[in-house]
Amino acid sequence: xxxxxxxxxxxxxxxxxxxxxxxxxxxxxxxxxxxxxxxxxxxxxxxxxxxxxxxxxxxxxxxxxxxxxxxxxxxxxxxxxxxxxxxxxxxxxxxxxxxxxxxxxxxxxxxxxxxxxxxxxxxxxxxxxxxxxxxxxxxxxxxxxxxxxxxxxxxxxxxxxxxxxxxxxxxxxxxxxxxxxxxxxxxxxxxxxxxxxxxxxxxxxxxxxxxxxxxxxxxxxx
Amino acid sequence: xxxxxxxxxxxxxxxxxxxxxxxxxxxxxxxxxxxxxxxxxxxxxxxxxxxxxxxxxxxxxxxxxxxxxxxxxxxxxxxxxxxxxxxxxxxxxxxxxxxxxxxxxxxxxxxxxxxxxxxxxxxxxxxxxxxxxxxxxxxxxxxxxxxxxxxxxxxxxxxxxxxxxxxxxxxxxxxxxxxxxxxxxxxxxxxxxxxxxxxxxxxxxxxxxxxxxxxxxxxxxxxxxxxxxxxxxxxxxxxxxxxxxxxxxxxxxxxxxxxxxxxxxxxxxxxxxxxxxxxxxxxxxxxxxxxxxxxxxxxxxxxxxxxxxxxxxxxxxxxxxxxxxxxxxxxxxxxxxxxxxxxxxxxxxxxxxxxxxxxxxxxxxxxxxxxxxxxxxxxxxxxxxxxxx
Numbered sequence: 001x002x003x004x005x006x007x008x009x010x011x012x013x014x015x016x017x018x019x020x021x022x023x024x025x026x027x028x029x030x031x032x033x034x035x036x037x038x039x040x041x042x043x044x045x046x047x048x049x050x051x052x053x054x055x056x057x058x059x060x061x062x063x064x065x066x067x068x069x070x071x072x073x074x075x076x077x078x079x080x081x082x083x084x085x086x087x088x089x090x091x092x093x094x095x096x097x098x099x100x101x102x103x104x105x106x107x108x109x110x111x112x113x114x115x116x117x118x119x120x121x122x123x124x125x126x127x128x129x130x131x132x133x134x135x136x137x138x139x140x141x142x143x144x145x146x147x148x149x150x151x152x153x154x155x156x157x158x159x160x161x162x163x164x165x166x167x168x169x170x171x172x173x174x175x176x177x178x179x180x181x182x183x184x185x186x187x188x189x190x191x192x193x194x195x196x197x198x199x200x201x202x203x204x205x206x207x208x209x210x211x212x213x214x215x216x217x218x219x220x221x222x
Numbered sequence: 223x224x225x226x227x228x229x230x231x232x233x234x235x236x237x238x239x240x241x242x243x244x245x246x247x248x249x250x251x252x253x254x255x256x257x258x259x260x261x262x263x264x265x266x267x268x269x270x271x272x273x274x275x276x277x278x279x280x281x282x283x284x285x286x287x288x289x290x291x292x293x294x295x296x297x298x299x300x301x302x303x304x305x306x307x308x309x310x311x312x313x314x315x316x317x318x319x320x321x322x323x324x325x326x327x328x329x330x331x332x333x334x335x336x337x338x339x340x341x342x343x344x345x346x347x348x349x350x351x352x353x354x355x356x357x358x359x360x361x362x363x364x365x366x367x368x369x370x371x372x373x374x375x376x377x378x379x380x381x382x383x384x385x386x387x388x389x390x391x392x393x394x395x396x397x398x399x400x401x402x403x404x405x406x407x408x409x410x411x412x413x414x415x416x417x418x419x420x421x422x423x424x425x426x427x428x429x430x431x432x433x434x435x436x437x438x439x440x441x442x443x444x445x446x447x448x449x450x451x452x453x454x455x456x457x458x459x460x461x462x463x464x465x466x467x468x469x470x471x472x473x474x475x476x477x478x479x480x481x482x483x484x485x486x487x488x489x490x491x492x493x494x495x496x497x498x499x500x501x502x503x504x505x506x507x508x509x510x511x512x513x514x515x516x517x518x519x520x521x522x523x524x525x526x527x528x529x530x531x532x533x534x535x536x537x538x539x540x541x542x543x544x545x546x547x548x549x550x551x552x553x554x555x556x557x558x559x560x561x562x563x564x565x566x567x568x569x570x571x572x573x574x575x576x577x578x579x580x581x582x583x584x585x586x587x588x589x590x591x592x593x594x595x596x597x598x599x600x601x602x603x604x605x606x607x608x609x610x611x
Contacts, residue, residue, distance in 0.1 A: 063506070064506070065506055074414075083506075085410075085411030085412070085413075086410075086411065086412045086413060086414050086415065087411070087413055087414075088413065088414065089414040089417075192414060195411075196506065197411075197506050197507070198501055198503070198505065198506050198507075200411070201378055201380055201439075201481075201483070201501045202378060202501060202503060204439045204440075204481070208437075208439065211437075
């Protein structure tokens with residue numbers, strides 16, 4: 001069957017890294033701009049079309065099959081809950097999900113250098129990532145009141161809207177600037193190659209070729 | 223506020239035209255089954271929950287209710303388990319093998335999206351009482367033919383093997399929970415998660431071989447490539463059977479439609495041998511699925527091997543994406559005398575026409591307007607003793 005591939009790429013910082021990576025893996029990327037007004041880039045001869053979209057929409061485009069494959073951070077993928085296949089870890093774009101509280105709260109409650117997180121069951125937590133937070137606290141047997149915010153989550157803990165926050169952390173400097181400290185790591189995240197369920201079956205030849213190039217490149221980097 | 227009358231999420235009304243399209247599809251598929259000697263059966267929509275529990279489905283996906291005696295009942299989430307229950311309890315004295323076909327609604331508490339509703343219609347077959355490869359061949363070929371009968375030309379059927387994939391996992395991982403965790407990662411095609419799990423819990427050589435195994439996807443040639451991954455007897459026997467199966471399918475002319483993919487496991491836990499899923503363009507979920515389940519009937523006290531598959535009627539309709547045609551009528555009858563009208567209508571119906579009787583004492587102009595709206599081709603007017611057209 002047809003082996004033309006449509007690939008969803010994220011805008012923004014991760015997008016630039018993804019393009020560099022794909023270029024190294026031998027895919028056509030000339031003239032593709034993750035920040036331009038153009039949202040579609042077509043490489044007729046190579047049989048590749050790129051869709052440029054918001055990172056949080058990459059899993060959606062792939063889940064619904066308008067893109068066959070896509071690249072997205074594990075953090076975004078996990079939060080989306082999209083039913084897609086996760087084919088490869090590209091090992092860049094590192095960040096981690098973490099639970100953070102104010103420095104004062106940590107100092108007041110920690111015992112032997114450990115923060116007793118599970119004591120805080122039935123407390124409030126603010127986050128952009130309600131799905132990740134919900135799953136994490138459930139796995140600890142905790143019931144939390146989860147407050148959904150859309151940005152500047154650090155503020156919630158700072159001004160007492162919630163006792164703690166769940167957020168993505170890459171270096172930890174944003175937390176420090178807001179007087180917050182990490183008390184638990186949920187999981188680390190890097191960029192992932194994802195595929196639509198049906199494309200994976202019907203266009204397997206084309207997708208496998210991309211996966212193999214990527215794996216060869218990753219093996220070289222090791 | 224005025225009350226809005228809606229239906230529960232994931233349920234669907236079937237409107238004129240749609241209902242006919244669906245009925246025609248089901249009939250076509252059932253005719254195909256019948257030509258292979260499958261006899262239609264039906265099972266009840268409600269089962270005791272402990273029957274349904276045997277298929278290994280997530281309990282939260284089953285619609286349950288409690289009867290007045292306090293028994294937990296379930297709306298059947300598939301038809302295979304109820305048929306196994308029925309055969310084991312009511313047909314066990316008959317001569318094997320059984321070739322049974324069915325159609326009916328099934329219910330699962332799914333996250334609703336296109337092609338994934340909470341009530342859906344399945345059409346399928348079960349071949350009970352044979353563990354011969356010929357039975358696998360028959361069911362697989364019938365599945366391919368059924369997809370074609372349904373009017374889908376561009377499709378692929380992917381074949382996996384429980385003894386290959388799950389067998390490998392059981393050999394490699396000591397712990398039952400780990401096997402289950404790995405199985406779920408394979409089903410979700412989360413190769414990254416799988417790699418992490420195997421790095422931690424499996425021998426590096428075996429982990430490497432297994433990751434290669436589940437990533438393979440292709441024609442019969444990949445069977446040779448994976449043959450050396452394990453010396454386990456069940457693994458080797460399964461691969462030998464698949465080679466044989468592939469030869470027959472090739473000779474039968476469906477070679478281009480099948481491929482092997484050892485990450486296909488199906489989510490029901492009752493499968494014990496070869497499993498398969500059919501994919502069509504335009505729909506994100508398989509249009510059919512099935513495989514061999516040799517231990518399910520044993521659970522109900524009647525040890526018999528079995529193999530079967532089911533097609534999803536709604537998913538096929540989505541993949542075909544046809545325009546819905548509302549049925550036309552041939553004749554509208556107009557007249558004042560009830561007796562004359564019904565007798566004339568019978569006469570015309572006996573000639574094979576589809577006849578609708580006017581209920582509004584319409585004028586000729588009104589009738590013409592009505593006929594245009596309802597796609598009725600001819601008018602028959604009965605007036606007193608004069609028959610007019």
